[in-house]
Amino acid sequence: MAFENEHELYSAVEAILMVADQPLSLSALAAALDRPVAEIRTVLNHLRDEYDGKLSAEAIAAGAVAREHGYELREVGGGFRLYVRENFDWAVRLFLENDNPTKLSQAALETLAVIAYKQPISRGQVASIRAVNVDSVVRTLLSRGLISELYTDSESGAIHYGTSPLLLEKLGINSLDELPLISPFLPDAMSDFNVEL
16 A cells, blocks of 8 residues: 555554554554565654654754653563553552442453453453453453553563452452352253154
8 A cells, every 4th residue: 555655654553553452463564554574663663762752863953842652562471562551550440449339241251250360361261261252352451451461472572461459359359369260151061962763
């Protein structure tokens, strides 16, 4: 695709980063926008500096004011993704606490249970256990602060999730050891699964 100017390319990269739910590699961004990898690397470096409040000499000369954004561009898990800047976590937490008083859906509760009992666990593993796509449910649980990203697997790039201290607070327990045993709800291994033919 031909971009009318450099600013349009920067905006296109930003737009993709805004909707990404996992880190995007340089090659994936370059392929999506049909641009050289080196050019995308330059754009990402510029955006990172801009978000961090670092301005070029030209921008300062033009009267621009440096301002650290509430989000930052991080390189994690072999790719790039936008994250809330750590010193603004409090603002997001306040927003979520005040804006989302609704109850969790059945799908969210089931996904949360899988994460609580099997953590650390990747999104793909949760989807495999539940046999449905869990992308939007995981985003909801993350946005509400009930789960958190624990680490990114260096080989697969998969983000592994676990429960957050907020979940313990909401459940009124001190540790995951206080979760009820799940074994009484599982099928008995000795039960007869034969059916009449």
